[in-house]
Amino acid sequence: MLLVFVALISGAGYAFFRFNVKTGTETVRAFIFLRGLANGERPSPLVNMSPLNVPTSVITAAKDFVDTFFKGRQLPFIGVAYIKGLQSNMPGWYRRCAIKAALEFHEPITLAQVEADLQSKVDFDEAEYARYYTEFLKELKRLSGKSDTDLHWVELADDEGQRLAFIDRVNPLTLAQWYKDQATPPLSSEL
Numbered sequence: 336m337l338l339v340f341v342a343l344i345s346g347a348g349y350a351f352f353r354f355n356v357k358t359g360t361e362t363v364r365a366f367i368f369l370r371g372l373a374n375g376e377r378p379s380p381l382v383n384m385s386p387l388n389v390p391t392s393v394i395t396a397a398k399d400f401v402d403t404f405f406k407g408r409q410l411p412f413i414g415v416a417y418i419k420g421l422q423s424n425m426p427g428w429y430r431r432c433a434i435k436a437a438l439e440f441h442e443p444i445t446l447a448q449v450e451a452d453l454q455s456k457v458d459f460d461e462a463e464y465a466r467y468y469t470e471f472l473k474e475l476k477r478l479s480g481k482s483d484t485d486l487h488w489v490e491l492a493d494d495e496g497q498r499l500a501f502i503d504r505v506n507p508l509t510l511a512q513w514y515k516d517q518a519t520p521p522l523s524s525e526l
Contacts (some may be wrong), residue, residue: 361425362409363389365416366397372419382421392502411440467501468494474511489514 364382371378405412414437417423423430476487489497500510 357425358409358413361413361423362401363394363397364424365413365421366400367393368416368421369419390499390502392499405440408436408440411436414438414440464498464501467507468497471497471500471507471511474508475514478511478515 368378368382401407401409401412410433414433414435417430417434418437423433425433472487472489473483475489476483476485479487481487497510500507
């Protein structure tokens with residue numbers, strides 16, 4: 336009897352954990368969707384993503400946004416995204432509850448609020464990033480056995496990865512070591 340009770344409690348705990356992960360993923364999807372709307376884009380209503388592929392900065396921005404504008408309540412925030420056209424990855428009852436919560440929420444969100452909050456999250460000091468990038472590049476060249484005047488393939492590629500690492504506060508020396516060990520140069524036709 337005790338074994339059955341423990342199994343039931345464990346199963347319920349596991350189901351609760353899985354549902355919370357799905358809710359968190361849905362919150363980040365809603366944030367990405369609403370951010371696209373605020374930027375004047377027409378984001379895909381499906382916004383498919385794996386939580387493992389989302390930068391930490393986006394997850395943190397979504398959490399901060401919900402905390403700031405929705406008093407930490409995820410359900411009305413997700414409901415706003417559903418109302419604006421996001422397709423639900425949750426059960427139908429969840430979608431209905433989210434929309435109802437959004438309609439009952441007394442402080443509705445505006446696109447101007449989304450845009451202002453996103454600008455505060457996205458803006459960063461270009462001079463500080465330039466110092467970060469220079470330190471990263473100097474270390475990468477040193478690890479690769481190149482002189483400071485030699486051209487490295489990273490200088491010819493898009494710096495989006497370095498920008499995301501900068502936002503996520505990854506140490507530039509650690510990033511340089513990863514690029515040396517793991518990153519492969521793109522084909523020359525892609526440069």
